Amino acid sequence: MKIFLYDHISFVLLYLFNMLFLFIFYRNLGGFETLENVYYFIFLSSFLLGVFLLYRYFSNKRLYNKLNKMPFKLEDTLSSAGTTPISEGINRLLKTQYNLYQEQIQLYKLKQAEHLTFINQWVHQMKTPISVIHLILQENEGEPYVEKVRQELERISRGLNMALNMARLTSFEHDFAVETVLLHSIVTEVINEQKRYFIRKRVYPEVRIDSNVTVKSDKKWLKFIVEQLLVNAIKYTEGENKKVIVSACDSEKGKVLEVKDRGVGIPKQDIRRVFEPFYTGENGRKFGESTGMGLYLVSEVCKKLGHRIEIESKPGEGTSVRIIFSG
Amino acid sequence: MEYKIMLVEDDASIAKLISSHIEKYGYKPTIVSDFDRILDVFIEEKPHLVLLDINLPKYDGFYWCRKIRQVSNVPIIMISARDSEMDQVMGIESGADDYITKPFYYDVVIAKIKSQLRRCYGAYVPGVSEERKIELEGLTLYPERPELHFNNNFTVLTKKEAVLAETLMRMSPRAVSRDVLMEKLWDDQVFIEENTLNVNVARLRKKFQEIGVDDALETVRGYGYRLNVTWRKY
Numbered sequence: 001m002k003i004f005l006y007d008h009i010s011f012v013l014l015y016l017f018n019m020l021f022l023f024i025f026y027r028n029l030g031g032f033e034t035l036e037n038v039y040y041f042i043f044l045s046s047f048l049l050g051v052f053l054l055y056r057y058f059s060n061k062r063l064y065n066k067l068n069k070m071p072f073k074l075e076d077t078l079s080s081a082g083t084t085p086i087s088e089g090i091n092r093l094l095k096t097q098y099n100l101y102q103e104q105i106q107l108y109k110l111k112q113a114e115h116l117t118f119i120n121q122w123v124h125q126m127k128t129p130i131s132v133i134h135l136i137l138q139e140n141e142g143e144p145y146v147e148k149v150r151q152e153l154e155r156i157s158r159g160l161n162m163a164l165n166m167a168r169l170t171s172f173e174h175d176f177a178v179e180t181v182l183l184h185s186i187v188t189e190v191i192n193e194q195k196r197y198f199i200r201k202r203v204y205p206e207v208r209i210d211s212n213v214t215v216k217s218d219k220k221w222l223k224f225i226v227e228q229l230l231v232n233a234i235k236y237t238e239g240e241n242k243k244v245i246v247s248a249c250d251s252e253k254g255k256v257l258e259v260k261d262r263g264v265g266i267p268k269q270d271i272r273r274v275f276e277p278f279y280t281g282e283n284g285r286k287f288g289e290s291t292g293m294g295l296y297l298v299s300e301v302c303k304k305l306g307h308r309i310e311i312e313s314k315p316g317e318g319t320s321v322r323i324i325f326s327g
Numbered sequence: 328m329e330y331k332i333m334l335v336e337d338d339a340s341i342a343k344l345i346s347s348h349i350e351k352y353g354y355k356p357t358i359v360s361d362f363d364r365i366l367d368v369f370i371e372e373k374p375h376l377v378l379l380d381i382n383l384p385k386y387d388g389f390y391w392c393r394k395i396r397q398v399s400n401v402p403i404i405m406i407s408a409r410d411s412e413m414d415q416v417m418g419i420e421s422g423a424d425d426y427i428t429k430p431f432y433y434d435v436v437i438a439k440i441k442s443q444l445r446r447c448y449g450a451y452v453p454g455v456s457e458e459r460k461i462e463l464e465g466l467t468l469y470p471e472r473p474e475l476h477f478n479n480n481f482t483v484l485t486k487k488e489a490v491l492a493e494t495l496m497r498m499s500p501r502a503v504s505r506d507v508l509m510e511k512l513w514d515d516q517v518f519i520e521e522n523t524l525n526v527n528v529a530r531l532r533k534k535f536q537e538i539g540v541d542d543a544l545e546t547v548r549g550y551g552y553r554l555n556v557t558w559r560k561y
Contacts, residue, residue, distance in 0.1 A: 124382065127408035127429050128338045134430035135344040142498050147506060157430075192515050199509045205518050220412065241521060 004057055004064050015049050063087045074098065112170065119167040123160050130157060154196065155289070158231065165224055165297060172304050176218040183257060184209045186219065187246050190226045194234065202240035203261075205230075208247035215255050215325040221301050226259070228294045229321050233261035235290075236283060236319070253308070253324050260320035266313040274311060275299040330444055331355045333374035335365055335391065336406065337383050345378065348433050349440065365391045366398070374401065376443055378436075379423070381407035381414065389421040396422035402443035406431065463496045464556045466540065477558065480538035487512055487523075488531045495544070495554040502553035528552060 019042070032038050057064075062082035071077045077094050081087040133153055137146050168175055184207065191198070191205045198205060215222075226246075233244040242262040249256050266274060270281035277296040284290035295311075302309045306326060313319035332354050336342040346356035359368050362384050369377070377395065381388035392403055405418040408429040415426045425439050461468045467476040473489035475482050484492060490511050494503055505524060512519050512527065532544050543557045 124408045128341065131408070131430040132338070132340045132344065135341065135348075135433065138433050139344075139348075142501050142503070147504060188515065191518065192513075195513045195518075196506075196510060198518070199506050199513070202521060204520050207518075 001064070001068075003067050004060075008053060008056065011053075012049070015045070019045055059084050060087065063090065074101070116167050116170060119163060123164045123167075126156075126160055130160075150196070151200065159291075162291065162293060162297070166293065169297065169300055169304075172301075176221055176305070178216055178218055178305070180214045181217055181219050181222060182211070183213045183215055183248050183255075184211045186223055187226055187257075190223055190230055191246075194227070194230055197231070197234050198244075201234050201237060202242075203234050203237045204241070204243050206243050206245045208245060209257075210248070213248050213255065215257070217305055217307065217325060221305060225298050225301055225307075225323060226257075228298045229259040229323075232294060232321075233259055233263065233319070235287060236265075237261050237263035251324070254326040255324070257323045257325070258320055260318065262318040265315040265317055265319055266311075267315055271311065271313055275309075329353065329355050330375040330448075331357060331372065332440065333357050333359060333369060333372055333377045335359045335362075335377065335383065335388070336380040337362060338380075345436065349437065352437055352440075354440070362386075366394045369395055370398065375448065376440060377401060377403045378440075379403055379405050381405060381409055381418065389417055392418070392421040392423050402447050404436075404439055404443060406436075461493055461496050463499055463554075464558065466496070466558065468492050468496055475534060475538060477538040477540055482534045482537045484534060485527075485530075487527050488534065491527055491531055495552060499554040499556065502547045502551055504551040506551075508551060 026032070032041070060082060062080065063084070063086065066079065066081045078098060081090045081094075130153060133149070137150055137153070140146055187207055187209060191207070230244065230246070237244065244262075245258075245260045247258050247260070249258070264283060267282050270279075270283070273279045274281065274295045275298075276292075278292040279296075280290045280292040284292060299309050302323065308324040308326065310322045310324065311319065312322075332349055334342055334346055334356055336345065336358075342358050346358055349356050357368075357372050357374060359365055361368070365383075379388045379392060383391070388405055388407065392405070395401070395403060402425075403423045404425045404427060405423045406427045406429065407414060407418070410428040415428075418426045424443055427436060427439065459470055461470065465477065468474075468489065469476070470489050470493050473484045473486065475484055475489075475492060491508060494508060494511050505521075509519060509521070509524050512523060528544065535541070535543055540558045543555055545553045545555055547553050
């Protein structure tokens with residue numbers, strides 16, 4: 001309605017101005033015979049104006065409605081704006097725009113899919129030379145360089161897995177299945193995969209989870225989350241014989257999984273931004289081996305799985321990250 | 328009897344490494360080099376077991392697995408860099424008997440080959456029928472009992488002590504780092520701490536003494552431990 005009024009204010013003004021002008025002009029020529037004629041003149045004019053405005057309003061009603069209600073989806077713009085010439089013009093414009101837009105989106109979708117396939121294949125290809133090095137190392141077990149090469153190899157593997165998971169995240173919808181998973185078995189599985197890292201940093205895992213605690217989640221992605229949290233906990237723990245505690249408990253919000261370390265902690269100014277992509281903060285600069293993607297990916301995965309994530313940290317005392325499984 | 332193992336792996340270095348390793352264990356490896364004729368090679372060679380990669384040029388491992396299954400029941404173990412559950416399920420459904428993900432350990436490959444051969448052909452693989460033992464200058468470890476023998480004395484070890492003794496004896500006279508030893512001691516359910524290693528080394532030293540081996544287990548400062556042959560057989 002507002003748009004309609006604004007749109008027609010110039011008409012009304014023109015009309016009023018025109019009437020005023022005619023009055024003056026007519027009076028100078030000879031004037032009205034009676035006052036009634038003046039009223040009649042005004043009435044007739046405004047009646048015609050009213051009819052005209054009503055006609056305009058009802059014939060373009062759909063257009064005004066459309067202009068009033070902003071679309072939520074791209075497809076909403078395609079609803080018809082009516083059959084008057086201007087509505088049809090707008091219909092045509094929107095449709096063409098929609099098609100052009102779709103074409104571009106399709107192009108990017110295709111590129112994105114191509115890129116995804118590439119990353120997938122590339123990561124798997126890179127795993128082959130890693131396997132070869134892995135085998136060669138096994139044949140030279142006991143040589144002093146073996147452990148060092150193995151450490152670097154593990155770093156490469158972790159990086160590759162990160163890339164793979166980042167790529168998978170974009171097609172998350174096709175790649176997850178929620179089921180009932182045993183928390184304890186997932187946690188111990190991940191800990192055992194990371195045993196070299198634990199041993200090398202002299203950090204010790206402690207699991208405080210009852211063996212029958214279950215949560216509703218996707219096994220693969222939950223493993224990814226736990227792995228990221230554990231790797232962070234190990235990475236940012238300095239000094240020997242400190243512990244990383246993985247525990248589970250019930251709260252009113254749902255089951256909670258907590259990974260707690262006695263590491264360097266996160267500086268206050270950084271903690272609010274740890275879930276942002278590519279944000280490495282002070283620890284990232286100090287420890288080097290940081291991509292700024294770990295916690296971002298974890299929070300994204302949590303979002304998609306419907307889990308909540310909380311982080312709490314005191315510099316010098318340690319960090320604890322909690323995953324809250326709702327329901 | 329010598330078992331023939333067919334190796335289908337498109338990466339030449341991996342194929343070579345695996346084949347030379349399984350050769351050490353007394354198997355006869357055949358590497359397939361023409362990936363269009365995998366089935367023909369299989370029929371010609373009549374292997375006792377197939378190690379099959381999934382990522383192959385043209386047709387993948389699932390395809391060839393089904394093809395082989397149409398003509399034979401020979402055990403097939405898939406080896407692949409694809410580690411998703413879906414791929415493992417597909418591998419088994421195509422008729423594979425087991426699945427190994429890359430990167431893998433030789434020991435795992437050998438163990439799986441052994442178990443498949445045993446299941447399929449009954450006979451125990453040479454070397455497995457006898458009890459495993461590790462010998463070093465007259466000192467003998469039987470890791471399965473687990474017992475340590477020297478001259479006419481023997482002592483019973485715990486599982487952890489046996490693992491330590493085995494690693495140290497195999498590596499002797501080289502030193503073994505603490506990291507490697509801790510990794511060997513690591514238990515999947517109860518995770519070990521630094522102290523676990525110290526305690527077990529101390530216990531092992533005592534057991535060595537019991538059977539008359541003195542001062543053999545040397546501490547290498549800042550690195551780990553070394554087993555020196557200080558004993559002489561008589």
